[in-house]
Amino acid sequence: LMSLLFVGLASVLVTGSQSYWDAREALRESTFKQLTGIREIRSRQIQDYFHRVRNEAIVMAQGQAFAEAMAQFSEAFHQIGDDGDIEAQENRLRSYYRNHYLSAVNSDDRSEVLSLSKALPQGRAGLLLQSVYMLDDIAPDGQLDAYGQVHEKYHPMLEGIKQQVGFYDLLLIDHETGHVVYSVLKEPDLGTNLYNGPYADSNLADAFREAAASRNDGSTFLVDFALYPPSKMLPACFASVPIFQNGKKVGVLVAQLDVHDINATMTGDKQWEKEGLGMSGETYLVGEDFTMRNDSRFFIQTPIEFFKVQELRGVDPFMLHLMK
Numbered sequence: 001l002m003s004l005l006f007v008g009l010a011s012v013l014v015t016g017s018q019s020y021w022d023a024r025e026a027l028r029e030s031t032f033k034q035l036t037g038i039r040e041i042r043s044r045q046i047q048d049y050f051h052r053v054r055n056e057a058i059v060m061a062q063g064q065a066f067a068e069a070m071a072q073f074s075e076a077f078h079q080i081g082d083d084g085d086i087e088a089q090e091n092r093l094r095s096y097y098r099n100h101y102l103s104a105v106n107s108d109d110r111s112e113v114l115s116l117s118k119a120l121p122q123g124r125a126g127l128l129l130q131s132v133y134m135l136d137d138i139a140p141d142g143q144l145d146a147y148g149q150v151h152e153k154y155h156p157m158l159e160g161i162k163q164q165v166g167f168y169d170l171l172l173i174d175h176e177t178g179h180v181v182y183s184v185l186k187e188p189d190l191g192t193n194l195y196n197g198p199y200a201d202s203n204l205a206d207a208f209r210e211a212a213a214s215r216n217d218g219s220t221f222l223v224d225f226a227l228y229p230p231s232k233m234l235p236a237c238f239a240s241v242p243i244f245q246n247g248k249k250v251g252v253l254v255a256q257l258d259v260h261d262i263n264a265t266m267t268g269d270k271q272w273e274k275e276g277l278g279m280s281g282e283t284y285l286v287g288e289d290f291t292m293r294n295d296s297r298f299f300i301q302t303p304i305e306f307f308k309v310q311e312l313r314g315v316d317p318f319m320l321h322l323m324k
Contacts, residue, residue, distance in 0.1 A: 034276055035277075035281070038275065038276060038277065038281075038283060039283060042265070042266060042283045045265050046262065046265055046266065046285065049261065049262065049265055050222065053222070053239050053255065053257060054220040054222065054239060056165050056255075057220050057239045057240075057241045057253065057255050058218050058220055058241055060161065060165075060170075060241075060253060060255075061218075061241040061242065061243045061244075061253045062217070062218065062244075065154075065157065066243060066253060067243055067244070067245040067250060068245075069150075069154040069157075069158065069172065069182070070172050070243045070245075070250050070251035070253070071245060071250045071251070072150045072153075072154070073147075073150055073151075073154070073172050073181045073182045074172075074174045074179075074181050074250070074251055075146075076146040076147040076149075076150045076151075076181075077125055077129075077147060077174065077179060077181040077191075078125075078174075078177075079146045079147070080124065080125040080128060080129075080143060080144060080146075080147060081142070081143055082124060083143075084140035084141070084142075084143055085140065086124065086127060086128060086131075086140060086143075089127065089128060089131035089132075089137050089138075089139070089140075090127055090131070092131060092135055092137055093120070093127060093130055093131045093134075093135065093137075094116065094120070096134070096135055097116055097119055097120065097188075098116060101119070101188055101232075102114060102115075102116060102119060104232040104233065105119075105229045105232065105233055113229060113233075114198060114229055118198050119188065119198050119229075120198075121191045121192050121193075121197070121198075122192075122193060122196075122197055123179075123191070123193070125179070125191055126179070126190070126191025126192055126193075126197075127191070128143055128144060128191075129144075129147070129190050129191040130186075130188065130190055130191055132144060133151075133186040133190065134186050134187075134188070134190065151182075154182075155184070158170055158182070158184055159184050162184045165255075166258055166261055167255045167256060167257065167258060168185070168231075168236070168256040168257060168258040168259075169183060169184050169185045169187070169255075169256040170183070170184045170253070170254070170255055170256075171183045171184075171189070171204075171253070171254045171255075171256070172243075172251055172252075172253060173194065173208050173212075173251060173252045173253075173254060174251055175211075175212040175242065175249055175250075175251050175252050177193065177195075178193045178194040178195035178196070178197075178208070178212075179191065179192070179193050179194075180192055180193075180194065181251075187230040187231060188229070188230045189204065189230040194208045194209070198229075199229065199230065202226070202228060202229070203223045203224065203225075203226040203228070203236065203237075203238060204228065204236070204238050204254065204256075206223045206238075207221055207222075207223040207238035207239065207240040207254055208240055208252055208254060210223075210240060211240035211241055211242045211252040211253075211254070212242070212252050214242050215249075216242075217242065217244045218241070219241065219242065220239060220240070220241045221239070221240045221241070222237070222238070222239050223237065223238050223240075224237060224287055224288070225237045225259070225287065225293055227322070231256075233322055234259070235259060235293075236256055236257075236259075237256070237257040237259070238254050238255065238256055238257070239254070239255045239257065240252055240253065240254045240255075241253050259294075262285070262293065262294050263294045263295050265294075266283055266284055266285060266294040267282070267283075267294070267295070267297065267300070268283075270300065272297060280297075281297075282296065282297035282298075284296065299323070307320060307323075307324070310323075
């Protein structure tokens, strides 16, 4: 009886052990297939997003309204006169830069990113546009009459398109001079020069120069995310397309993408568990510089613990400051 019992138990153990390992491998394979499926879905979704961005930029740039707006904004920008005292407007603008903008861009944790003299627009037109449209200041009599009329005509349309499409900002840039002649949001890049101004080394300037050099109507250019000072050092990504009117290039349209759209896509609107990622699964994009292009699940759900881990890993304190 003992021998039969021993043989029976041994058979049960062998059979049970084999069943356990078979089930374990089956579950493991099923889980990996599920994760691979989620990854491929995310990959297609993010590719579709950038494809849509390109198509929308092309459609906007090829529209007659955008071509007319570009031409008229550029003409009005260059009509801003040199007459009249703007010392009061410039002083208020300097005060804003010192007390608000530069304090957000620069940090004690690293060397100065922008100085006041470098950050301010170099020309009178840029100074006036920023003082009036960023600070709600009053322009000297007659200085911005032509520009104000063009702005009143086209700004509601451009702002509505930005909101409807979901871009962070839309900019119109003179392809010959490099001046940002219009921006929906009116950040500190308005009126600056992308050839030799404070943001000539930014990824906005890279996107602009690509489109400015293009001779093809309908060509689009996308530049990767980088820290962007005018948006208070938020990571910014740009899509650019040249604007043609009757076969002649009249300027460049640049769309600043909204990082929240990419976050929503990669996190599945923060529905990780419902999408089969359990308690700790996540999908994320990694750029060529090996840094992430969307927020981590743990950054969103448990930020205190997340930052403790990054500090232990020796992440640059300035980067932690920006992330917070």
